[in-house]
Each structure stands twice: as C-alpha cells, then as structure tokens.
Amino acid sequence: MNFEFSEEQKLVQQQARQFLTEQSPLSVVREVLERDASQVRIHEDVWQGIVKLGWPGVAIDEQYGGLGMGYLELCVLAEELGRSLAPTPFSSTVYLAAEALLLAGTEAQKERWLPAIATGGLVAGLAFVEATNGIAGQALNMRWQDGGLQGRKTPVFDAEMAQLLVVSAINEAGEPGFYLLETDQPSVRCESLTSIDPTRSIAAVEFSKAAADPMRQDLDFAATMGVIQDRAAVLFAFEQLGGAQACLEMATDYTRQRYAFGRPIASFQALKHKMADMFVAIELARSNAYYGAWSLSTGSDDLTEAACVARLSASDAYYQCSKENMQAHGGMGYTWELDCHLYYRRAQHLASVLGRQAYWKDRLIAEVA
Amino acid sequence: MDFKDSPAQAEFRHKVRQWLQANAPADNTLSRGGMESDEAMREGREWQARIYDAGWACLTWPKEYGGQGLTAIEQVIWSQEVAKFSTRDGFFAIGIGNCGPAIMLYGSDQQKQSLLPRMARADDIWCQLFSEPGAGSDVAGLKTRADKDGDSWKINGQKIWTSQAQYADYGVILTRTDPTLPKHKGLTMFFVDMKQPGVEVRPIKQADGGQAFNEVFFNDAVVPDVQRLGELNGGWGVALAVLMNERLAIGSVAPNGWPEYWDMIRKLELDGKPALEDSEVRRRTADWYVKNAGLKNAQARMLSAVANGGVPGAEASLGKLVGASMCQDISAYALDLFAEMGVCADEQMALMQAQFQKAYLYAPGLRVAGGTDEVMRNIIAEQVLGLPADVRVDKGVPFNEIKAGNIRQ
Numbered sequence: 025m026n027f028e029f030s031e032e033q034k035l036v037q038q039q040a041r042q043f044l045t046e047q048s049p050l051s052v053v054r055e056v057l058e059r060d061a062s063q064v065r066i067h068e069d070v071w072q073g074i075v076k077l078g079w080p081g082v083a084i085d086e087q088y089g090g091l092g093m094g095y096l097e098l099c100v101l102a103e104e105l106g107r108s109l110a111p112t113p114f115s116s117t118v119y120l121a122a123e124a125l126l127l128a129g130t131e132a133q134k135e136r137w138l139p140a141i142a143t144g145g146l147v148a149g150l151a152f153v154e155a156t157n158g159i160a161g162q163a164l165n166m167r168w169q170d171g172g173l174q175g176r177k178t179p180v181f182d183a184e185m186a187q188l189l190v191v192s193a194i195n196e197a198g199e200p201g202f203y204l205l206e207t208d209q210p211s212v213r214c215e216s217l218t219s220i221d222p223t224r225s226i227a228a229v230e231f232s233k234a235a236a237d238p239m240r241q242d243l244d245f246a247a248t249m250g251v252i253q254d255r256a257a258v259l260f261a262f263e264q265l266g267g268a269q270a271c272l273e274m275a276t277d278y279t280r281q282r283y284a285f286g287r288p289i290a291s292f293q294a295l296k297h298k299m300a301d302m303f304v305a306i307e308l309a310r311s312n313a314y315y316g317a318w319s320l321s322t323g324s325d326d327l328t329e330a331a332c333v334a335r336l337s338a339s340d341a342y343y344q345c346s347k348e349n350m351q352a353h354g355g356m357g358y359t360w361e362l363d364c365h366l367y368y369r370r371a372q373h374l375a376s377v378l379g380r381q382a383y384w385k386d387r388l389i390a391e392v393a
Numbered sequence: 394m395d396f397k398d399s400p401a402q403a404e405f406r407h408k409v410r411q412w413l414q415a416n417a418p419a420d421n422t423l424s425r426g427g428m429e430s431d432e433a434m435r436e437g438r439e440w441q442a443r444i445y446d447a448g449w450a451c452l453t454w455p456k457e458y459g460g461q462g463l464t465a466i467e468q469v470i471w472s473q474e475v476a477k478f479s480t481r482d483g484f485f486a487i488g489i490g491n492c493g494p495a496i497m498l499y500g501s502d503q504q505k506q507s508l509l510p511r512m513a514r515a516d517d518i519w520c521q522l523f524s525e526p527g528a529g530s531d532v533a534g535l536k537t538r539a540d541k542d543g544d545s546w547k548i549n550g551q552k553i554w555t556s557q558a559q560y561a562d563y564g565v566i567l568t569r570t571d572p573t574l575p576k577h578k579g580l581t582m583f584f585v586d587m588k589q590p591g592v593e594v595r596p597i598k599q600a601d602g603g604q605a606f607n608e609v610f611f612n613d614a615v616v617p618d619v620q621r622l623g624e625l626n627g628g629w630g631v632a633l634a635v636l637m638n639e640r641l642a643i644g645s646v647a648p649n650g651w652p653e654y655w656d657m658i659r660k661l662e663l664d665g666k667p668a669l670e671d672s673e674v675r676r677r678t679a680d681w682y683v684k685n686a687g688l689k690n691a692q693a694r695m696l697s698a699v700a701n702g703g704v705p706g707a708e709a710s711l712g713k714l715v716g717a718s719m720c721q722d723i724s725a726y727a728l729d730l731f732a733e734m735g736v737c738a739d740e741q742m743a744l745m746q747a748q749f750q751k752a753y754l755y756a757p758g759l760r761v762a763g764g765t766d767e768v769m770r771n772i773i774a775e776q777v778l779g780l781p782a783d784v785r786v787d788k789g790v791p792f793n794e795i796k797a798g799n800i801r802q
Contacts (some may be wrong), residue, residue, distance in 0.1 A: 026394065027696070028394065220702050294770070299780065307687075307691055308715070312686055312687050317394065
C-alpha cells in the first residue's frame with residue numbers, strides 16, 4: 025500500500041510551485057483581471073513559460089512528442105496551477121483537447137496535432153457545450169453537412185486563443201460525432217463573453233460551414249464523451265484542491281495576525297472551527313483526488329466512480345474554502361483589492377466547467393448502484 | 394502510487410485470512426446486541442484468548458510482553474481483515490490501546506512482565522479513569538484526589554464514562570495530588586486495583602437506553618506508591634503520551650452509518666419504485682457516497698504514511714469528527730424515508746432489525762465520546778493548522794481557586 029505521490033513527483037510539484045510563484049504571482053492574475061473587454065484573458069508570458077517547461081506534454085506519449093511521464097505528474101502540476109490561479113489555456117489544451125485527440129483522433133490526427141500541443145505551444149480546446157445543452161447533453165444542434173460545421177457553441181473556454189477545436193456535432197445521418205477544426209478561417213467567428221471569473225477566457229463560437237476534419241468514426245460517442253469527462257474531472261479536481269488549499273492558508277495567515285478584542289481572531293473558536301472544517305473538506309477532497317489520480321494513472325476500470333467522487337468533493341471543498349476565506353477576512357475580504365474574490369470566482373468557474381453537480385451525482389449512482 | 398500490498402505484506406495478509414477463516418466464529422454463534430451484555434463480554438474474552446494463544450494479539454508489542462514485535466502496518470492489516478468477520482475484536486480497545494502503552498511506557502520491568510501478557514490475553518480487564526462529572530473536555534480540571542499515606546496513596550472522588558469498569562481488574566487513573574498548583578501541574582497517574590473495597594462501580598443508563606458506561610466512586614481506595622506511573626505531579630505528560638499512542642491504534646474506520654445505509658437504500662422502494670430512482674434520494678445518497686469515499690481514501694493515505702514509517706498525527710481526529718455526524722444525519726434521513734414506520738423500533742417489524750432507529754438514538758453519543766466534535770475541531774485547528782489556543786482565564790491559577798463543572802449562580 026502506497027497511496028502517496030513519489031519523491032520524484034513531489035519534486036516536480038515543488039519546481040512547478042517555484043516557477044508559478046515567480047512567474048505567475050497574484051499580481052499577474054490581477055493584471056488579467058483588470059484587462060478591458062477587448063483583451064484576451066490569457067497571460068501570454070506565463071503560458072509560453074509553461075510551454076517551454078514542457079508541461080503540456082507531460083502525460084503525452086513520447087511517440088507523439090510528449091515527455092511520457094504520466095498522469096500522476098500531470099496531477100501535481102494541476103494542483104499547482106490551481107493554487108496559483110495562473111491565467112493560461114492549460115486545462116482546455118491539456119486536460120480536454122489533448123485527451124479528446126488521444127481518445128477520438130485518427131492516427132494521422134494524433135501524429136499531426138499532439139506534438140504541436142506537447143512542445144509547440146499549440147492552444148486547443150473543446151467546443152461541446154451549446155448553452156443550456158451542457159457537456160452531458162446529446163441533443164446537439166451543431167450540424168456536420170457537406171464537409172462543414174454549422175452552428176454555435178457556448179461557452180468555449182480559451183477559444184479566443186485556440187488554434188484547434190474539438191467539436192461535437194450531428195452528421196447527416198443524425199449520428200453524433202467528433203470533428204477537428206482549425207480556427208484560422210473566416211467561417212469561424214469567436215465572440216468574447218463576460219465571465220464570473222475574468223481571469224479565464226470564455227467565448228461563444230459561431231461556425232458557418234466551417235471546414236473540419238471528422239475524427240474516428242468507429243467510436244461510441246457517449247462512452248467516449250464519458251471518458252473525456254472523467255479524465256478531465258480528475259485533473260480539474262487537482263486544480264480545485266490547489267485553490268482550496270490556498271484559501272485555507274490565506275485564512276489562517278490572516279486570522280493569526282489580525283487582532284480584535286485584544287487577541288488574534290484565530291484564537292476565537294467561531295473562526296477556528298470554521299478553518300478546521302475547511303481543513304476537513306480539503307482532506308476528504310484530497311483523498312478522493314488521489315484515488316482519482318491512481319485510477320487515471322493505472323487505467324483502472326473504476327475511473328468513472330473515482331472521477332465522480334473526486335470532482336464532487338473537490339467542487340464542494342473549493343466552494344466552502346473560498347467563501348469562508350472571504351468571510352474570515354471580514355469587510356476587507358469583500359474588497360476588490362484583496363484577493364479573496366479571485367478564488368471565489370475561480371471556484372465557481374471550475375465547478376461549472378464540466379456541467380452541474382447533479383449530473384455528476386447521477387452519474388456516480390448510475391455507476392455504483 | 395499503489396493500492397497493493399508489498400510481497401511481505403501480502404504474505405502476512407494471506408496468513409491472517411487463512412487463520413481467520415478457520416477460527417473466526419460464525420455470525421450466528423454470537424450473542425445479539427452490542428458490547429453491553431455479560432454474554433458479549435464472555436465472548437470477547439474467549440476471542441481475545443484465542444487470538445493471543447495463536448499469536449495475533451497486540452502485534453506491535455514486544456514479544457516478552459505478550460506481543461509479536463511487529464510494526465503498525467501488520468496491525469493495520471490484521472484490523473482490516475478481522476473487520477470482515479463478526480468477531481468481538483476490538484472489545485478491549487481502551488484497555489489494550491490506552492492502558493497498555495501507559496504500563497509499557499511508565500511501569501517497572503516486573504510490572505510489565507506480570508501485567509501486560511495478562512492484559513493482552515484479556516485474563517485481566519483494564520479500564521481508563523480520566524473523565525469526571527466536572528471534567529470532560531477540560532479533563533485536566535479533574536478533582537479526584539490522591540493523598541499520600543505512608544508508602545501508599547488514598548484515592549477519593551468520582552470518575553465517569555468508564556467503559557467496562559464493572560469487569561475491570563485494574564484501572565489507569567489520573568488524580569490530583571496537589572490542588573495548590575495550576576491545573577495541569579498537580580496531576581499524578583496510577584494504576585489501581587479495581588476489585589478492592591473502596592471502589593464502587595455503578596452503571597450509567599444512556600439516552601438510547603443502553604448501558605455501556607459506568608460511574609466509578611473511590612472512597613479511601615488504596616494504591617501503593619509502586620503503582621505510580623511517571624513522576625509525582627507529572628500525570629498530565631503521562632496522559633498526553635498515552636493519548637498520542639492511542640492514535641497509533643488505527644486501522645478501523647470510525648462508524649459512519651454508510652455500509653448499513655448503502656445496503657438499505659439499494660433495496661428500499663418508495664411508492665412501488667426503487668428509492669434510487671427518486672432524484673432527491675439519489676443525490677443525497679451520492680453526497681454520502683462521496684463523503685464515505687473521502688474517509689476511506691483518507692484512511693488509505695494515513696496507512697501509507699504509517700507503512701512508510703510515519704506516525705499519524707492529529708489528522709486522525711478527522712474520521713471520528715466526520716463519521717459521527719454522518720452517522721447521525723444518515724440515520725435521521727433513513728427514518729424520514731421510512732415515513733410513519735420511521736418511529737417503529739420493533740426489531741421484528743422495522744427494516745433491517747431497526748438498525749437505523751437504534752443508530753438515530755446512539756449517534757448523539759458518537760459525537761461526544763472520545764472528544765466532542767468541538768474538541769476535535771480545536772485539535773485540528775491548534776495541532777494541525779497551528780492556530781493560537783483560546784485565551785484561558787485559568788492559566789497559572791492555583792487549581793483550588795478555579796471554578797469547574799456546574800456552578801449555579
């Protein structure tokens with residue numbers, strides 16, 4: 025029994041933390057927060073730094089130009105990215121698009137695009153969601169007709185920078201499938217949207233007979249979609265965990281040095297118990313995320329169960345920790361100037377990216393009951 | 394990252410399993426009910442003697458004191474495997490888990506040799522006498538006195554919440570030896586003969602109707618000074634060392650009501666349809682599934698730390714804190730699902746022999762026993778998160794000037 029990351033993996037994590045502390049401190053996140061509506065909400069320098077370190081290719085096989093280290097290494101990177109709130113298209117490119125390519129790409133597509141993601145700095149994303157028809161929805165309006173895609177996807181994360189999108193659509197026979205599309209064409213129109221988390225990029229993307237390349241035709245669409253979601257759920261759980269942990273540390277640091285009624289406010293049980301509960305939520309979420317990481321990295325057949333529990337407890341923990349961190353900071357916590365709201369925003373962003381919680385609860389019970 | 398045993402651990406597990414399959418009693422040969430009847434105690438002692446004789450008791454203790462000289466991971470493997478059987482394992486958790494280390498750490502060689510093997514075999518039953526009516530969460534506020542009388546001490550006072558005191562041959566007792574010193578400084582630990590005339594045990598009837606605990610009254614009970622554990626007025630340090638050791642006695646998950654609930658909810662029908670087809674039921678169930686998975690996986694992380702040579706810290710408080718409330722909430726929800734029949738606690742009529750009705754009534758006790766939810770949160774906040782202690786008005790004050798317990802104005 026060894027339910028821990030190895031020393032090598034912890035070293036990868038330490039180096040990641042050091043890089044992000046130096047290159048993507050909260051002042052950088054805040055710079056993106058303050059951008060006006062015409063600017064893309066991705067920090068180019070931080071992203072280029074990440075590409076240079078080879079992080080996008082950490083879990084991609086060497087045959088496709090990656091480092092081939094594995095999912096456990098990717099999990100520890102995700103935790104640090106979540107902790108830092110780094111405004112990059114990492115999750116769209118790596119957890120979603122690269123995995124969709126691995127699962128649904130033809131050999132030629134994988135050979136062409138995976139190396140570009142792994143080392144070339146290619147930004148990619150998923151265009152699955154059609155507003156209220158969420159990631160789980162299969163009643164797609166997007167059409168594949170006469171070699172082109174027709175329809176609208178909202179929201180698409182990081183679409184403003186993405187050169188490549190994996191799009192779900194219905195073909196002329198009425199069957200759902202995956203399509204690969206290069207965004208550099210006039211028939212793809214990307215419109216930035218205002219987000220609850222302005223440190224992340226979201227857009228609506230309109231396709232008007234956009235040229236695209238069908239992906240593997242021999243796949244069960246729903247099952248493939250499920251695996252894409254499950255893998256991403258585990259990786260996002262680590263981002264959520266990192267963010268929740270940052271909130272707890274921020275709360276304990278602040279309440280230790282903030283005095284009221286002649287004593288540090290951290291000595292009041294009302295606050296201590298709140299922070300103890302934050303710790304408990306994080307420990308449960310961390311334990312479930314580790315289970316998810318183990319399942320993902322070993323290709324175990326309980327991935328759906330592991331992904332559901334990892335996602336549900338991580339979403340809960342981040343929400344709880346981000347709101348209670350704000351509360352522990354009192355009135356100052358509610359100011360734009362303090363960073364509490366950055367985590368509170370990101371917590372909801374990450375809880376929303378893969379569909380509503382009820383969907384994951386139903387998915388869990390359908391899997392295990 | 395790996396869930397599997399090392400080859401040596403796998404071999405040990407295999408041996409444990411084989412022995413248990415051949416020797417663990419079948420469920421239907423055990424008396425009904427919890428740990429509260431004389432019959433259950435007899436079964437518990439028989440089982441403990443059997444595992445002792447076969448070399449499975451107190452695995453981490455040195456061989457000369459009745460153990461096997463193994464590490465915590467073997468103890469954990471044993472606990473995991475034995476939990477799959479309906480044995481009376483863990484019956485002596487407090488005696489062996491708490492009193493054992495107290496004797497091991499502070500007893501003389503002669504005491505260790507004469508007492509520990511008998512404790513490990515349940516030839517002698519031990520109880521722990523710390524809490525008092527006026528000293529629960531604030532246990533250092535205890536008032537039971539020990540007064541020097543020649544080479545002996547005379548003990549006077551009252552202890553409470555003492556499991557198995559009615560059977561106990563010995564008790565490890567924390568007493569006040571100098572009330573003029575501040576609260577934590579005037580305490581001394583002893584082990585006391587429970588079968589002597591000055592010791593009176595009275596059962597406590599709990600809110601759920603059961604009787605798992607006792608009050609113990611001491612009237613001039615005599616303890617020879619050789620039965621002092623640790624220094625005079627050094628009892629608080631002894632108590633902390635004992636409680637630290639208790640955390641090593643991990644391996645079983647605190648009860649949280651989940652296995653019983655999961656079993657029930659997959660069979661339950663509401664208005665002629667499986668309960669899990671109801672979206673509200675399904676999602677509440679998912680919440681608990683996730684929480685239980687978190688507890689299980691947290692346990693796995695803690696065991697990994699132990700297997701790698703670490704010592705579980707105050708994080709171990711988490712399982713009990715989360716599990717107790719979860720048990721209470723699950724049982725209340727189950728009773729609600731049973732509608733009017735939720736109040737029916739008749740074992741013949743109620744679903745699953747009225748387990749949920751019983752759990753509803755005993756769960757409040759889980760949230761208090763072994764440290765209240767609030768104490769657990771303080772432990773996490775202060776010992777794990779390093780937050781400052783609460784401001785204390787009794788700090789440095791001589792004990793006999795401190796108010797404690799219930800004081801009517």
